[in-house]
Amino acid sequence: MEACLAMFPEYRAELRPLLQIASLLRPLPPEIAPSPVFKERTRVQILERDDEQDGSLAPDRPSGRV
């Protein structure tokens, strides 16, 4: 933060509180991700939902399944 403030001394007073806020915004760890089982199950749900819908909604729908 100090290095950044040193680059813009004329804006120091304005920047400091914003940088303090930004420093509290923590990145999510990379391991936070949906499980492969969930991803596949939801994908299937989406495709099954499509099958449940009226076929007239899907004039251009390809015949193949994913």
Place this chain on the structure above:
Amino acid sequence: MLKLDTPPVTDERILVQQAIRHDSEAFAGLYDRHVVRVYRHIYYMINDQKEAEDLTAQTFLQAWEAIGRFQPRGAPFASWLLRIAHNLAVSNLRARKGDAELHESLIDEGLPRNPEAVAERQAEEERVRQAVLRLGDDQRQVIILRFVEELDYKEVAEILGKSVAAVRVIQHRALCALRKIMKVEDVA
């Protein structure tokens, strides 16, 4: 840092057009591209793995049902999805009122070991997180993509269909808004 691939804009537009015509394979392609980002966005808001998965599924199922109403010339598909995700997450938060428990996995190994300092830091981070949830769509999306997902300005601009300059302005305004929200809370 987690870098999620941002799909080429042209391919995405084609998939969206096909999905609007109810091509399930195209929508599945959009799902594959965005499911991780949507999940992480929701997870950031609610801090619960199981509920984040449920709400991610709901986001895509709602989007699939509503895809015919999506306007390709309006906000980009990712932005539209994130808005659906946000609305679902807010409903979830309202339903479980005040349960603001911090997820242990968010505790940074590099933080001070002093329990009081850790608790104080966590409380501050939680306050900011709650304040982020009160921002408008554009500001909230920019803040989460920039600071939580650690994307650079160009990547955020592509996802949200805005110029880099616009993203910079939105970020500045969002940080000012967060400061204002937190100041008001301090006074209250």
